[in-house]
Every structure is written in C-alpha cells, then in structure tokens.
Amino acid sequence: VVHFENTIVIMTSNIGTTFKNKSLGFSSNEDEKESQRVNEALKENFKPEFLNRVDEIVIFNRLSKQNLRDIVDILINDLQNVVKDKGIKIGISDEVKDFIVEKGYDEKYGARPLRRVIQKYIEDEIADVFITSDITKINMLTLQLLNKKIMVEKN
Template identity: 45%
Template structure:
C-alpha cells in the first residue's frame, strides 16, 4: 500500500517514473524503461457503501471521490506521473462462488490422482463462499476456509483409511444453531 511508504520511497518513485531510470548513491544506473510499476492503495476504501454499485453513474461518482482522496494523500507531481488508477469494487456473491469453484478444482485434481471424484453441492459451495468472505479482507480468507473445512477433513479420512476403495466423495452442508456443518458421504 503506497500510502504507507516513507517519503524517500516517493522521491525514488518520482525519479523512476520521470526519467525511466534510477541512480544510486554510487552513480550506478538501473533502467526502468521497459518496466511496469504497479502500486496498490487502500485509499478510499472507507468510501464504499455510500450508494455505490455497478451502475455507470455510481461507478463514476466513486472514482471521483477516490480521486479526491488520492489528491489529499499524494503530491501532485507524484499523481501526474501515474498513468492510470484502477478502482476495484467489492466482490459480489456470484464472483465469490466462481472463486470457490476455481479453488475446489484444485482439490478435485488432488483427489483425481487417487481416482476419487469430489462432488460438492451448490449449498456447500455457497456456504464456503460465505465463510470465506470478510468485508475487510475480501476473499483472502477463502483459501484457509477451504483447507480447514474440506481439505483437512478429506486428509483425515484418507489417513484413517476411510477412503480406501472409494470412487467418490460428496460434500453437503447443514446449518445447525447458526453454524455450518459440512457433511461428507462416500459415493
């Protein structure tokens, strides 16, 4: 997150972005002519939820508000050297489900090596998406949730010998007392 960088980092970036090269204290020059510099920022993340969605007008309004925040955080000479600012929006349920589906393909591939087919119900996939989303961190916790709720359970079953001769595993979910319980059955 660039806004957390020391002022010296900004000065170095200014030289890189302006000249396409960086000279160190010993006079050595490093070329950045063919480099793409990507910086991330959480500037403006507190603005989400103020009538923002995916419609064109709200997207433009959000970008305008973020532009204002960026101008408050960064010097004009720094911002003028940035070619493009891309604003990312929160993931929606459908996008989270797509991420779950992609991550489960990895688990399916691991089981396929053992000739075991994995079938995860839509309800279980939705539950994983819900458990793996955090408003502050987005979908970052999703990998840990899939490991904890699916992969660890399957590994325990393999180690206990419960999957010997099994051609498939189905995973479903039930909600009990507000908590999700994942149910594993052999096919």
C-alpha cells in the same frame, strides 16, 4: 540492474473503499463522484511526486456473491485436480459452496480469506478421511452441509 523499460507495474490499495456505494448499478454521475472521492483520498495518503508517476488509476467494484462463488469454484477445481491424481473424485453440493462463500468473504479483505476457509472446512476434512481410511477403496468423496457442518461421505 533491473530495467523497467517494457514493464507494467500494478499496485493495489484499499484507499477509498469506504466510499464505495453499496447499491448496485451505478449511474455515470455516481461513478464520477466516487472517482473524485477516491482521487481525493489518494492525494491525502500519497505524495504528489508519487501520484504523478502513476499513469492510470482503476477503481474496482466490490465482488458480488456470484463473483465469490466463481472464485470458490476455481479453488475447488484446483483441489479436485490434486485429489484426482489419487483416483478419487470429489462432489461438492451447492450448499457447501454457499457456506464457503459466507464464511470466506470479509468486507475489509474481499475474497482473500476464501483459500483459508476452503483449507479449514474442506481440505482438512478430506485430509482426515485420507488419514483414517484406506484410500485405495475410495472412488468418490461427497461433501454436503448438515446442520451448518460439512460432512464427508465416502463412496
């Protein structure tokens, strides 16, 4: 038996994302209109019995480029901590981070693809270095963008 007496349940949905105003800096009037449109879309997609059990609906703004860059920094920091255990530091240029943001953002899925893009373009490249090199002789890996390709330099 599960008790939900002291539980907060958070649900997410992409309902209403087509209504999002593409301009920055909503006025309160635009916020209200957007909220009304999202609530109408919720009523079209969910039964009233379900919606009446939801205490609050929070509408999130689209992620900005800076938000995405911050997420990339967090994900790369996690990778750096894993590699640090092998005694290797990773330096990643701003151009590489911007490349990852561009490749990893999807208007439909938001930042969800970022993890896969980092794996494909960064982790796989680092893994190739680990497989083909004597990692005991590597102190630093530097990742830079050259002709729209991420290059790994061993130091």
